[in-house]
Amino acid sequence: MNRRTAAFAAAGLVVLAFPLLVQSPYLLHIAVVTGIYVVLAQSLNLVLGYCGLLSLATPAFFGIGAYVATLLALRAGWDTAATLVLAAAGGLVAGVAIGFPSLRVSRHAFVIVTLAATLLLQLVALNWEDVTRGSLGLPNIPSARFLGFAVVERTQWYYAAAFAATCAVALTGLIVHSRFGRAMLAVRDDEQLAAACGIDAFRTRLFAFCISGALAAVAGALYAHFITYIDPGVFGFSVTETLHTMVILGGAGTLWGPVAGAVIFTALPEALRLTPELRSLIYGAILLAIVLYQPRRLLG
Amino acid sequence: MATDPLFLAQLAANGLSVGLGYALAAIGLALIFGILGQVNFAHGELYMLAAFLLYWVMRSLGLPYWPGALATIALMSAFGALLAQLIIVPNLERGFEAVVLGTLALGIILQNAVRLIFGATPLDISAPLENLSLDLGGVLLFGQRLLVAGTFLVAFTALWSFLRYSEIGRAMRAMAQNPEACLMVGIDGRRVARWTGALAAALVGLAGVTISPLFDLYPNMGSEVVVKSFAVVIIGGMGNVWGAAIAGLALGLAESYAGGLGNAALRDAIAFIVMIAMLLARPQGIFGRTVRV
Amino acid sequence: MMRLLIALAGLVAVAAARGQDIKIGVAGPITGPLAFLGQHMKWAGELATDEINRQGGVLGRKLIFLMQDSACRPADGVASAEKLLSQDGVDVMLGDVCSGSTMAIMPVIEKAQKPYIVTVSTHPDITNKAGVGGNRWVFRTVAHDGMIAAVVAQKMKGLKSIAIVGEDTDYGRGAVKLMRERLPADMKIVSEDYLKQAETDFLPILTRIRAAKPDAIATYVLDQQAANLMKQYLQFGMNIPLVGRPPLGSGVVAELVKTSKFDGSWTVYPYYDRFSNPKNEAFTQAYLARYNQPPHYAGWGVYEGVKVYADAVKRAGTTDGAKVRDALEKSNYDAILGPMRFDAHHQAGIRMMWIVVEKGTPTVKELVSAK
Numbered sequence: 001m002n003r004r005t006a007a008f009a010a011a012g013l014v015v016l017a018f019p020l021l022v023q024s025p026y027l028l029h030i031a032v033v034t035g036i037y038v039v040l041a042q043s044l045n046l047v048l049g050y051c052g053l054l055s056l057a058t059p060a061f062f063g064i065g066a067y068v069a070t071l072l073a074l075r076a077g078w079d080t081a082a083t084l085v086l087a088a089a090g091g092l093v094a095g096v097a098i099g100f101p102s103l104r105v106s107r108h109a110f111v112i113v114t115l116a117a118t119l120l121l122q123l124v125a126l127n128w129e130d131v132t133r134g135s136l137g138l139p140n141i142p143s144a145r146f147l148g149f150a151v152v153e154r155t156q157w158y159y160a161a162a163f164a165a166t167c168a169v170a171l172t173g174l175i176v177h178s179r180f181g182r183a184m185l186a187v188r189d190d191e192q193l194a195a196a197c198g199i200d201a202f203r204t205r206l207f208a209f210c211i212s213g214a215l216a217a218v219a220g221a222l223y224a225h226f227i228t229y230i231d232p233g234v235f236g237f238s239v240t241e242t243l244h245t246m247v248i249l250g251g252a253g254t255l256w257g258p259v260a261g262a263v264i265f266t267a268l269p270e271a272l273r274l275t276p277e278l279r280s281l282i283y284g285a286i287l288l289a290i291v292l293y294q295p296r297r298l299l300g
Numbered sequence: 301m302a303t304d305p306l307f308l309a310q311l312a313a314n315g316l317s318v319g320l321g322y323a324l325a326a327i328g329l330a331l332i333f334g335i336l337g338q339v340n341f342a343h344g345e346l347y348m349l350a351a352f353l354l355y356w357v358m359r360s361l362g363l364p365y366w367p368g369a370l371a372t373i374a375l376m377s378a379f380g381a382l383l384a385q386l387i388i389v390p391n392l393e394r395g396f397e398a399v400v401l402g403t404l405a406l407g408i409i410l411q412n413a414v415r416l417i418f419g420a421t422p423l424d425i426s427a428p429l430e431n432l433s434l435d436l437g438g439v440l441l442f443g444q445r446l447l448v449a450g451t452f453l454v455a456f457t458a459l460w461s462f463l464r465y466s467e468i469g470r471a472m473r474a475m476a477q478n479p480e481a482c483l484m485v486g487i488d489g490r491r492v493a494r495w496t497g498a499l500a501a502a503l504v505g506l507a508g509v510t511i512s513p514l515f516d517l518y519p520n521m522g523s524e525v526v527v528k529s530f531a532v533v534i535i536g537g538m539g540n541v542w543g544a545a546i547a548g549l550a551l552g553l554a555e556s557y558a559g560g561l562g563n564a565a566l567r568d569a570i571a572f573i574v575m576i577a578m579l580l581a582r583p584q585g586i587f588g589r590t591v592r593v
Numbered sequence: 594m595m596r597l598l599i600a601l602a603g604l605v606a607v608a609a610a611r612g613q614d615i616k617i618g619v620a621g622p623i624t625g626p627l628a629f630l631g632q633h634m635k636w637a638g639e640l641a642t643d644e645i646n647r648q649g650g651v652l653g654r655k656l657i658f659l660m661q662d663s664a665c666r667p668a669d670g671v672a673s674a675e676k677l678l679s680q681d682g683v684d685v686m687l688g689d690v691c692s693g694s695t696m697a698i699m700p701v702i703e704k705a706q707k708p709y710i711v712t713v714s715t716h717p718d719i720t721n722k723a724g725v726g727g728n729r730w731v732f733r734t735v736a737h738d739g740m741i742a743a744v745v746a747q748k749m750k751g752l753k754s755i756a757i758v759g760e761d762t763d764y765g766r767g768a769v770k771l772m773r774e775r776l777p778a779d780m781k782i783v784s785e786d787y788l789k790q791a792e793t794d795f796l797p798i799l800t801r802i803r804a805a806k807p808d809a810i811a812t813y814v815l816d817q818q819a820a821n822l823m824k825q826y827l828q829f830g831m832n833i834p835l836v837g838r839p840p841l842g843s844g845v846v847a848e849l850v851k852t853s854k855f856d857g858s859w860t861v862y863p864y865y866d867r868f869s870n871p872k873n874e875a876f877t878q879a880y881l882a883r884y885n886q887p888p889h890y891a892g893w894g895v896y897e898g899v900k901v902y903a904d905a906v907k908r909a910g911t912t913d914g915a916k917v918r919d920a921l922e923k924s925n926y927d928a929i930l931g932p933m934r935f936d937a938h939h940q941a942g943i944r945m946m947w948i949v950v951e952k953g954t955p956t957v958k959e960l961v962s963a964k
Contacts, residue, residue, distance in 0.1 A: 026675040109579050112534050116572040135763045139696045229667050229697040248397045273676050276661050280624045284408030291402040307804045314796040420628035422817050422845050442828050515793045516820045520626040524791040559797030564786035
């Protein structure tokens with residue numbers, strides 16, 4: 001067993017034993033949020049890190065997932081196993097709808113369409129009051145229930161989130177090590193060369209973008225069940241800033257970098273709750289210092 | 301009511317003045333993107349900083365509005381050069397991500413520093429033209445908004461001459477067109493970056509000192525300005541200064557008619573509808589992508 | 594020997610209990626566009642706890658005030674609440690401004706079994722879900738939008754047409770909806786606009802309203818946005834009263850109201866600092882002396898929240914969550930606006946103020962009791 005495997009085994013043990021070591025609901029809460037962020041970070045990593053595309057649509061997918069899961073659970077009483085599948089499908093469809101017209105045009109067009117789509121979806125959520133209740137939001141979302149087994153306690157949520165995060169990392173790993181993953185990297189590094197090798201850049205990017213959409217939608221669904229309240233603010237950009245920080249500083253285009261980024265940049269603002277007034281100022285200063293003095297990435 | 305010419309004329313007057321304000325607020329962002337290929341996420345906070353600096357020089361140093369505005373612009377240029385030196389110069393050769401995160405961090409720092417120094421209670425700047433209204437045959441024009449429009453025209457002409465005739469201005473345009481060739485003919489990219497930063501901050505500072513007396517001042521006041529500026533820069537063709545000017549004007553007019561004839565929700569949607577329409581009609585922007593001045 | 598040990602242990606336990614402070618936690622916006630309201634919440638909370646501590650605290654124990662930043666977002670609200678409840682071990686929670694954050698905190702509080710006094714949010718759903726048959730830990734000290742809407746609709750009698758301007762949030766949309774349900778069927782609504790909270794430009798909307806000439810503009814925006822609306826209103830030289838819920842008593846618009854151009858405008862607010870009675874004067878003077886600003890409604894809410902909690906702890910004789918909750922249900926606290934009692938849904942039957950601008954001064958014309 002080499003050192004790398006040992007380190008992973010140790011980390012896995014810590015993740016499994018965390019709720020036994022830590023009883024505090026607050027720390028478990030942060031851990032669940034971290035798990036959701038890991039899923040989101042891998043979603044962005046697929047597009048930004050492995051395809052080199054700047055996407056501002058993550059909140060759009062996140063919001064779609066949150067609303068699909070919430071409405072199915074609240075209005076139809078569906079099991080979360082089913083709503084998660086439909087939320088993922090929603091993200092997939094939105095990925096096609098946003099990516100199909102824009103990825104053909106140019107990379108700039110892609111950025112603009114992802115931005116416009118996110119903001120338009122927020123307007124839809126605000127104004128389609130019959131379904132979404134508009135800005136009144138949807139309160140009292142039931143806790144997640146998988147095939148009848150309810151996830152209520154913080155510890156149960158912890159394992160659910162850890163499972164989701166593990167699946168997201170495993171899925172990303174499977175994709176980037178497959179033929180499609182190699183195609184993604186080829187298109188990212190040299191589009192012309194990739195085309196010469198017979199790789200369809202458009203289809204490769206669209207595939208990655210749709211998977212990214214499904215992942216973010218699942219994260220949105222988990223978020224909705226965990227926080228129990230959503231409003232059109234879930235389409236907001238507050239998540240995007242944090243997420244880009246996690247992926248870029250963690251290491252875009254690596255499998256474990258964004259995971260480390262998600263852990264660090266969820267824990268940091270929470271640790272800074274020690275000084276509520278200065279918290280955001282110190283967070284900004286630390287972020288700037290990292291960018292200036294450690295510009296490559298946090299990890300290798 | 302919708303066909304009343306006076307009503308339509310008032311909407312046009314509003315749209316023109318608001319649109320020139322959008323253009324003034326957005327050129328600085330277009331300049332940094334066009335010349336250095338970098339995105340400044342602290343743009344809205346620079347606008348906010350200019351407003352609070354003006355408040356500070358007027359309150360603490362007792363300067364009247366006009367000299368206060370000039371002092372603010374001078375301080376803003378220095379700050380812009382500092383920003384460029386600190387965040388943009390070390391990352392000129394890297395991808396855009398470092399500058400995006402660096403300016404994002406700077407924005408967070410500025411917002412919270414201003415909150416801790418000035419408090420969160422909204423403040424107010426009084427300017428001499430603020431309460432002046434001109435009645436042109438039933439169409440109202442507002443003094444401070446005319447000042448914004450006039451400032452834009454003067455600033456834009458000055459910027460145009462600067463980029464065209466000054467030595468550093470020509471270097472900036474060369475940088476926009478071909479950074480590698482600049483290196484070979486001995487143009488100092490760092491110097492260009494500092495000048496661009498100073499110029500961009502001075503321009504957004506002009507927007508801050510002329511527009512902010514119309515509204516109240518608080519640490520998050522830049523958030524709406526930055527959204528509009530990004531829309532203007534995108535519609536205008538990513539970094540094209542002329543394009544940003546025309547796009548600002550067009551957006552102001554479109555929003556005014558959408559809000560006046562439709563409602564506020566339609567007005568909010570206009571920027572994105574125009575953005576997507578532009579993309580389908582002219583993906584290269586109004587005048588193409590280079591900084592042509 | 595054993596007895597001595599038990600006695601000693603008992604003494605230590607009593608000393609520990611006596612030395613333990615009572616912790617009051619608030620989740621509110623320290624950063625973000627509503628930081629201004631969070632500032633007042635913090636000031637008022639510190640003023641109220643200091644006043645109580647100067648009189649020897651409660652049950653001989655000192656009060657400690659802790660605030661965490663919710664930035665008015667549900668997820669940050671929950672994180673703040675979890676931190677305050679399980680790390681800092683607060684005995685009670687107060688806040689938040691934004692109803693979304695408040696509603697996300699409600700299930701957390703139920704699990705922690707500590708009282709939660711909602712002091713600023715006005716969303717009616719909070720009351721519907723509190724008290725009997727719902728979340729028994731949640732109490733609200735301010736009137737909710739439904740109670741306020743009933744008063745607004747009553748005061749609107751006689752108006753033939755109105756334009757509606759609201760912020761595009763749960764507050765703006767929700768409060769307008771509740772008001773419209775109570776308006777007479779023949780009242781004409783010439784326009785209805787909802788603006789994003791950060792939007793500053795009211796020109797197209799005011800241009801349209803100026804041409805439509807309604808009897809009044811029903812205004813549902815918060816302080817910062819109201820200041821921008823009123824500035825542009827003055828530039829247009831308009832003469833249509835603002836009614837409904839414009840924040841006419843806020844310090845942010847005081848200079849604008851002083852121009853006398855808003856005479857005849859009115860609002861219904863839970864609190865306004867220039868209300869005159871001895872209790873309020875003591876409160877506003879202490880506040881002004883310490884912070885150089887009159888108290889905002891968000892500050893008043895937290896101040897009364899701390900006081901009504903202290904009163905309940907005194908009667909319960911303990912900070913035990915369930916016992917204090919039961920004591921709160923029987924509250925008859927002598928508040929600034931009269932006695933504060935909670936109904937079956939834990940909603941205080943608190944009085945509201947009808948404030949009319951006269952000669953450039955907002956004046957409390959009537960203290961209206963909620964029905």
